[in-house]
Amino acid sequence: MDDIKRRLPQRPVRFLDQLRQHMRGAGLAYTTERTYIHWIRRFILFHRKRHPKEMGVPDVENFLTYLSESRDCSVGTQRIVLNALVYLYVRFMGIPLDGLRFTHAKRPQRLPVVYSRAEIASILAYLNGAARLRVQLLYGAGLRSAELLSSRVKDIDFASNNIIVRAGKGNKDRTTMLPQALTGDLRRQIGRVELLHAQDLADGYGEVYLPDALARKYPNAASEIAWQYLFPASRPGPCPRTGVVRRHHLHPTALSKQIRCAVKAAGIHKPARAHAFRHSFATHLLEEGYDLRTIQELLGHSDISTTEIYTHVVNRGGKGVKSPMDRLVITPNLVQEPTQAYC
Missing domain, CATH: 1.10.150.130 (Tyrosine recombinase, N-terminal domain)
Structure with a gap:
């Protein structure tokens, strides 16, 4: 928690x-x-x-x-x-910091880690059930791991095919796409949450954490299925704020461990990061011709310059730039390889 x-x-x-x-x-x-x-x-x-x-x-x-x-x-x-x-x-403290002079960091910004479509398919092949669905949402909706794990049942809007992100980075709300391919899996996941919540209520600790303002405004909401986390933790625990035993959402370390195991099993030699699926989401949309403004809104970037970094990752942009090596026509080598190297 x-x-x-x-x-x-x-x-x-x-x-x-x-x-x-x-x-x-x-x-x-x-x-x-x-x-x-x-x-x-x-x-x-x-x-x-x-x-x-x-x-x-x-x-x-x-x-x-x-x-x-x-x-x-x-x-x-x-x-x-x-x-x-x-x-x-x-x-x-109301103390000005005028005229600051210090050595500025020089380590450049690195390009994001991006998985190819084939690599993502390979990773998903080594995941099952809710673990697979979580990674599919990271990639299919461009969610941050914290946004995914803090999602509640009510944030999945099947009618409008949207996922509502509450209090994302910068404490901002936004909507992103709900992948149609995941509709059935999401409904089944909500069904599992309903069964687990019913058992929690029977055991006497079926309330979920709500921020203070919401808890005061909607005193019964904590026990309603709509407010339960989409991916609840495996077991309840005491709330660090009140001490009340509640079932929180899955811990980020559990998600990271599942991704590391799947990436390793798939034989992919790239860093195993949850955020890489969000990078892949943006990069693949850009490759398919979607404009930066649309991608910026889906990602929730306040500044489009943040979104522009993905233009440096795309191999085939709108200009269709190709390596000169790809245009060479190489004739078969008919000369026998020399026994002694020239260089």
């Missing part, structure tokens, strides 16, 4: 708890909160547990330079750390 916000005291005393409370008041996504807190804690430990109020611009510069020069962090990571420290000083 790593994605459930921990309860904070009404009047926090600890510095990081006060910071967490401020972030929640500002409406930051919980993933952003956890990331910022992680890097702010590392910033404090790097400076031997000095309080941030005792530090300033030079200390921020030293930490950012350390990450670049000693830790070889990526450009994206350094940018996230900078955003976290700007939030800490400017938004939380």
Whole structure:
């Protein structure tokens, strides 16, 4: 239940708890909160547990330079750390960070891992049941793993052939396509969830976690089938916020393990990542001629420049660029191979 916000005291005393409370008041996504807190804690430990109020611009510069020069962090990571420290000083403590000078990270952005259609078919061949359906949705709908696992029964709209993504990256809602080939499997999965939920109710712990606002607005929703997770965990556990025993969704590590095993069994020599199926979704749509704007909306990218990275992965674009090697007509080699190499 790593994605459930921990309860904070009404009047926090600890510095990081006060910071967490401020972030929640500002409406930051919980993933952003956890990331910022992680890097702010590392910033404090790097400076031997000095309080941030005792530090300033030079200390921020030293930490950012350390990450670049000693830790070889990526450009994206350094940018996230900078955003976290700007939030800490400017938004939380009201201390400006003017004139920052630090060594910028130089590690370039890497191209995404993309599986071919044949490779995806091979991976799916080594998966069964709900595990196979999860990977099919990652690829067929372009979902992030967190979006997939947090999906609830009500988010599958068979009437409009849409999957509704709630509170995705950036805490934004969006819709993406529901692959027609998966309709039957999804209905059967919902049927399994209904049976499991009925058993949970009989055992006395059939409520699912809901954010505070929804739990107050719809007090009976937690026990309704519509709000149950599409891919529930194998067993219930205590909620870290309230201590109530509930069945949460499948843990991301379980999904990652299933994908690693299938990729290895398929003999594919590429990194086994859940996010690679989302990359493959976008790349294959681009190869089929869909425009970047459509793909951007399906992926939920706020900036089209993020979507444009897939143009660097496509082998056959609209311009039909081919290697000059593919145009050569090579005659058979009629000369006997020499016994001694010339080079």
